[in-house]
Amino acid sequence: MNYCAGKLHPETTSLLHEHMQSCPECRRFVKAQTALWNALDAWQDAPISPAFDRRLYSRIAGREAQKGVFGRFWDRMPRAPFSSAPFRWQPAMPVAAACLFLTAGVLLYVPAGIPTREIPVENSRGESLAVDVEQVERTLDDIEMLRQLSPAGQPGAKSATAPDSRNL
Amino acid sequence: MPREVPQHFTSERVHNDMAAVAVEFDAELMLRVRDGDAESFVLLLERHRGPVIHFLHRMVQNQGVAEELAQEVFLRVYRSRGSYEPTAKFTTWLFRIATHLALNSLRDRRGEKGHESLDDGQQEGVRLQVPDRQPSIEQQMLREVRLGEVRQAIAALPDKQRAAVLMHKYQDMEYSQIAGVLCCSESAVKSLLFRAYETLRARLAHMA
Numbered sequence: 001m002n003y004c005a006g007k008l009h010p011e012t013t014s015l016l017h018e019h020m021q022s023c024p025e026c027r028r029f030v031k032a033q034t035a036l037w038n039a040l041d042a043w044q045d046a047p048i049s050p051a052f053d054r055r056l057y058s059r060i061a062g063r064e065a066q067k068g069v070f071g072r073f074w075d076r077m078p079r080a081p082f083s084s085a086p087f088r089w090q091p092a093m094p095v096a097a098a099c100l101f102l103t104a105g106v107l108l109y110v111p112a113g114i115p116t117r118e119i120p121v122e123n124s125r126g127e128s129l130a131v132d133v134e135q136v137e138r139t140l141d142d143i144e145m146l147r148q149l150s151p152a153g154q155p156g157a158k159s160a161t162a163p164d165s166r167n168l
Numbered sequence: 169m170p171r172e173v174p175q176h177f178t179s180e181r182v183h184n185d186m187a188a189v190a191v192e193f194d195a196e197l198m199l200r201v202r203d204g205d206a207e208s209f210v211l212l213l214e215r216h217r218g219p220v221i222h223f224l225h226r227m228v229q230n231q232g233v234a235e236e237l238a239q240e241v242f243l244r245v246y247r248s249r250g251s252y253e254p255t256a257k258f259t260t261w262l263f264r265i266a267t268h269l270a271l272n273s274l275r276d277r278r279g280e281k282g283h284e285s286l287d288d289g290q291q292e293g294v295r296l297q298v299p300d301r302q303p304s305i306e307q308q309m310l311r312e313v314r315l316g317e318v319r320q321a322i323a324a325l326p327d328k329q330r331a332a333v334l335m336h337k338y339q340d341m342e343y344s345q346i347a348g349v350l351c352c353s354e355s356a357v358k359s360l361l362f363r364a365y366e367t368l369r370a371r372l373a374h375m376a
Contacts, residue, residue: 001361005336032369039375040337040368042315043322045222046231052221053213056239060246 003030004037194258202249209249213242216259219339220266226334227270228277229323237269260348263339267331267349274327314375321371329364336361 002008003016020027194215200208220241225234244265303311322330328350335341335349347357 001336001365005340007342032373033365035375036365036369036372037337039314039372040318040322042311043226043318043338045218046225048218048221049231049235052217052235052238056213056242059239059243063243063247 001033004033195254198245198249198252198258199254201246202252209246212245212258216262217242219259220262223263223334223339224266224270226322226338227267227331228273229319233273233277237266237273240269241266256348257345259341260345263335263341263345263349264351270331271327317372317375321368324371325364325367329360329367332357332360333364333368 003013008016016026020030194212197208197212201212217238221234221238224237224241225231228234228237241262245262322333325333331350332346335346341349343354343357347354350357
């Protein structure tokens with residue numbers, strides 16, 4: 001095979017030539033292999049698309065842009081200590097994302113069994129109302145602020161905008 | 169009086185030196201790419217684009233698929249630049265990626281279309297051949313028929329034998345390098361090549 005490929009050492013080539021003089025079997029083999037070698041030459045290289053490089057560079061640029069600052073951050077992360085092989089951070093990323101998602105879910109989830117800060121209050125007509133404590137606090141703060149801004153400015157002066165607490 | 173050096177020894181040594189320089193040059197370029205030099209990647213692409221695409225084209229027998237796979241090969245090379253260590257010859261590494269992708273593609277296409285792709289590839293290959301200086305219609309037809317037979321004979325080889333033949337015949341690669349690409353021993357490569365050429369000789373005997 002190397003003989004047909006022209007890769008055989010010249011000394012070995014001359015030895016083979018000498019051998020083939022007296023060996024018809026080897027002569028036949030070399031003839032058949034040379035014919036095959038020449039037949040395979042019929043398959044020439046096909047032309048390459050002129051846009052090949054442009055497409056590749058655009059894919060690389062797209063990938064780099066996709067990586068962006070976050071990608072560069074991962075690239076600069078330190079290697080694993082005491083290891084010659086580079087540490088792969090990429091497999092850890094989906095795990096970290098999953099942990100983050102679970103944590104956020106646990107923090108944001110409010111189970112139905114936990115009581116809210118609403119308290120039942122009855123108005124003057126005896127009707128039951130659910131009052132949000134925070135809303136009441138905010139309203140009281142507003143009343144206090146309006147009281148301080150009131151032109152009368154006197155303690156005990158009743159603001160015109162203050163709601164009647166009896167109606168609560 | 170200067171000592172005479174045999175001609176073959178000199179030429180072989182020059183050839184080996186040139187090969188060694190080429191190997192070092194590729195590794196040097198890749199190390200520069202690792203350090204962020206984009207120009208070196210352009211040079212690497214210039215040097216290896218043709219061989220990789222031609223190899224893939226002969227493997228999958230479809231120019232469009234071959235170019236798509238070659239894009240993936242160079243994309244992987246670029247992506248792996250950070251972890252590149254010049255422990256193996258650059259071309260061995262490059263063709264290992266190319267062969268791996270080609271074998272996966274062949275397996276996938278075989279699953280999708282069965283053996284129909286061989287006929288498709290033949291038609292495409294005929295269309296893509298660059299015509300030489302005004303051959304007669306008979307010559308052109310004869311050449312197309314011969315090319316079709318060669319393509320079919322190579323396509324019918326088992327995947328590993330096909331890869332070995334294509335690297336040996338068309339990429340001019342040494343046994344050791346093919347062994348590196350196919351992750352097997354040199355003797356296994358010789359055995360693969362022997363069986364493959366034996367099959368091809370039988371199938372294309374009428375072309376002799």
